[in-house]
Amino acid sequence: WCLALAEGASWLGLSHEIGAFIAGVTLASCPVSMFIADSLRPLRDFFLVLFFFSFGAAFEIAMLEEALVPAVALAALVLAVKPYTFRWLFVRTGERRRQSQEVGVRLGQVSEFSLLVALIALEVGVLSERGGYLVQVTTMLTFIASSYFIVMRYPTPIAVRDSLRRD
Numbered sequence: 001w002c003l004a005l006a007e008g009a010s011w012l013g014l015s016h017e018i019g020a021f022i023a024g025v026t027l028a029s030c031p032v033s034m035f036i037a038d039s040l041r042p043l044r045d046f047f048l049v050l051f052f053f054s055f056g057a058a059f060e061i062a063m064l065e066e067a068l069v070p071a072v073a074l075a076a077l078v079l080a081v082k083p084y085t086f087r088w089l090f091v092r093t094g095e096r097r098r099q100s101q102e103v104g105v106r107l108g109q110v111s112e113f114s115l116l117v118a119l120i121a122l123e124v125g126v127l128s129e130r131g132g133y134l135v136q137v138t139t140m141l142t143f144i145a146s147s148y149f150i151v152m153r154y155p156t157p158i159a160v161r162d163s164l165r166r167d
Contacts, residue, residue: 001023001026001027002019002020002023002024002027004023005019005020005022005023005026006019006020006023007019009022015120015123017116017119017120018120021113021116051112055115055136059133059136060133063129063130063133064133064137066130066133067130067133067134067136067137068137070134071134071137071138071141072141074134074138075110075137075138075141075142075145078108078109078110078138078142079108079109079142079145079146082104082107082108082109083101083104083105083107083108084104085104086100086103086104086107086108087100087101087103087104090103090104102154105146105149105150105153105154106146106150106154108142108146109139109142109143109145109146109147110135110138110139110142110143111139112139114135114139115135115136115139118131118132118135118136119132
């Protein structure tokens with residue numbers, strides 16, 4: 001399904017990534033998605049490692065000097081504003097404040113989706129190479145900071161305290 005939609009998107013003039021993204025969204029909304037997710041967990045983990053490895057391998061360290069200061073500022077802004085925005089939105093929809101805070105923190109990083117959008121923008125010529133590296137460095141910084149904060153404070157399989165370790 002995913003390969004078919006990726007190829008179909010390419011045939012329509014879109015990128016393979018957009019087709020695969022659409023396929024993933026349609027599968028996620030399907031009732032069988034939990035079974036698929038549980039059955040394909042090892043495969044998912046393998047491709048997750050492969051994704052981050054290729055992401056890191058393609059990154060030019062020389063560009064870090066140029067993008068670091070703006071990326072730190074942008075990452076700090078995202079990590080400061082995004083969790084509170086999500087919390088506010090969830091509370092407005094009737095969710096409990098504490099649960100809304102946790103979900104806001106978990107969603108507070110810049111996502112992998114931004115890397116996909118930046119890649120497509122680079123291919124089309126809408127985003128400069130420097131802007132692409134800014135997105136990459138910002139994403140990496142928010143991954144690191146957000147992951148550290150979540151592991152120290154919220155239940156997760158890799159928590160540092162036994163009281164927070166949950167699968």
